[in-house]
Amino acid sequence: MRGLGWLFFAFLLLYLILPMLAPVVYSFSRMWLDVLPQGFTLDWYARIARDPKYVEAGLLSLRIALMAVATNIVVGVPTAYAAYTWAGRAGEGLRRLLQVLPLLVPPLVVGLGFLLAFNRPPLSLSGTLWIVVLGHAALGFPFFFRTVYAGLAGLEVGLLMEAARASGAGLWARLRYVLVPNLVPAVLSGSLVAFAISMGEFEITSMVAGFGTITLPLLLFQSLREDFRAASAVAAVLLYVTLLALLGLTFLRRR
Amino acid sequence: MRGERFLLLPGLLFLLLFFGYPLFSIAERSLAAPEGLTLARYAKALAAPAYLEAWRNSVVFATLSTLVAALGGLFLAYWTSKLPLRWKGFLMSLYAIPVSLSGLVVAFGFIVLLGRNGVLNQIFASLGWPRFDLYSWAGLFSVFPFYNIPLFALALMPLLESVGRSLMEAARASGATPFQAWVRVLLPALMPGILAGSSLVFAGMMGAFGTALALTGFAKNLLSLQIYSLVAESTFDLPLAAALSVVLMASTGVGLYLLALWERRYRR
Known part of the structure; x- marks a missing residue:
């Protein structure tokens, strides 16, 4: 009975690990026609690094992700702070709302809503870079908020701020000398989460992006049919980005 | 302040x-x-056979996915929680990867392993087994647990860590068989976490379409794919897509509400 349990546990772990390993192994192998791959090569990485189509898509994805993260920092940090200090029902209500929101409003609906809302004045954004950036920012917002809020709760920031106020520090001084330094790890964690979401995002992007905004995941979707070799390198790169973001998160949590 | x-x-x-x-x-x-x-579009969304079938498929698909994730996730979380601390930390980090990975990378990985010429299919062939079809319903059911199981396990781990081990030991010490300890003691104590994980998986599966689109295109009739095809394909009809999205959100909402009602019974 125990042996059977271990066997099933090992099977589950293999089931989780093999699909992640496959793009990496594929991207480094010259041929993979039989059970085992043959020959080591960097050609597929060279192919996407030399093709302006892939380079531009990669840079565009990076730019969009950074802009989405910046939007989240500007909007999300004050919100998480206010929701945290405003202990009563309103703060709790906001926290609840942001917990349910991504469940009730999937990326599919965010994408459709953006298409319908922002294709006409007063806010006509369709076809621009901004509709993609804001779509990614909206998708990441609940997760960014949650991460920063958890960081605040772990640090007793409220207590520190109260102490600073009691010693006569004004709002600006309290923000500058107490809140910001304590908040940096939490904000970095939230930013990594939002960054990882944006870099891999396909669903909203494929709905709202115009012909001029082909991100890396959109290109990967095309390459899955047209150029499986290049696709392996793109998939591996996206996997590395996720791994780096998660490593960063683990590092921040350890501190 | x-x-x-x-x-x-x-x-x-x-x-x-x-x-x-x-x-x-x-x-x-x-x-x-x-x-x-x-209300014509809602009439169409709720009466046209293709949409009704899509709605039914989506609800069944999300429900079955939730069950699979609950069974797999419960097992994975429980087995992980028994390991030494070092291993536990490593595995928890491992489970975070599928949850945050782009759905298209997942699709790529499964095509390499289980596609028409996939590695596992070659092994199956050499053993004389039938080929596994990744581009079928069974294929979709083999792919989605890849993120649903770790998602569920991660949602359950904190509760399992805080109450699970000690409760199991107490139950076993008072003479319960392993089965009794599981069903009478551990499962009721874990129910809030199980239902929270189920909400995440159910809602996620109702709306998901990226990975399915990459694997099976529009061949499988899911509500999310129907909405997407009305937005992105030649069948372009945004108002109808809007009505179908309202139906989708309402269905997800009812599912989440039922899970929340169920959860309330276990809250103390």
């Missing part, structure tokens, strides 16, 4: 502009007619 409540303003504005306004637009466009309002 009353004076600082204005800090909530940017967030509220953001939510209003990028969730409230788009949702309002969806509702408005789903009802709008050249003159006044119409």
Whole structure:
């Protein structure tokens, strides 16, 4: 009975690990026609690094992700702070709302809503870079908020701020000398989460992006049919980005 | 700190502009007619056989996915929680990867392993077994647990860590068989976590379409794919897509509400 349990546990772990390993192994192998791959090569990485189509898509994805993260920092940090200090029902209500929101409003609906809302004045954004950036920012917002809020709760920031106020520090001084330094790890964690979401995002992007905004995941979707070799390198790169973001998160949590 | 409540303003504005306004637009466009309002699109969304089938498929698909994730996730979380601390930390980090990985990378990995010429299919062939078809319903059911199981396990781990081990030991010490300890003691104590994980998986599966689109295109009739095809394909009809999205959100909402009601019974 125990042996059977271990066997099933090992099977589950293999089931989780093999699909992640496959793009990496594929991207480094010259041929993979039989059970085992043959020959080591960097050609597929060279192919996407030399093709302006892939380079531009990669840079565009990076730019969009950074802009989405910046939007989240500007909007999300004050919100998480206010929701945290405003202990009563309103703060709790906001926290609840942001917990349910991504469940009730999937990326599919965010994408459709953006298409319908922002294709006409007063806010006509369709076809621009901004509709993609804001779509990614909206998708990441609940997760960014949650991460920063958890960081605040772990640090007793409220207590520190109260102490600073009691010693006569004004709002600006309290923000500058107490809140910001304590908040940096939490904000970095939230930013990594939002960054990882944006870099891999396909669903909203494929709905709202115009012909001029082909991100890396959109290109990967095309390459899955047209150029499986290049696709392996793109998939591996996206996997590395996720791994780096998660490593960063683990590092921040350890501190 | 009353004076600082204005800090909530940017967030509220953001939510209003990028969730409230788009949702309002969806509702408005789903009802709008050249003159006044119409329910014609809802009638179509709720009566056309193709959409009814899509709706049924989505609900069944999300429910079965939730069951699979609950069984697999419960097992994975329980087995992980028994390991030494070093291993546990490593595995928890491992489970975070599938959860945050792009759905297209997942699709790529499974095509390499289980596609027509996939590695595992070659092994199956050499053993004389039938080939596994990744581009079928069974194929979709082999792919989605890849993120649903770790998602569920991660949602359950904190509760399992805080109550699970000691409860099991107490139950076993008072003479319960392993089965009794599981069913009478551990499962009821874990129920809030199980239902929270189920909400995540159910809602996620109702709306998911990226990975399915990459694998099976529009061949499988899911509500999310129907909506996407009305937005992105030649069948372009945004008002109808809006009505179908309202149906999708309502169905997800009912599912989540039932899970929340169920959870309330276990809250102390």
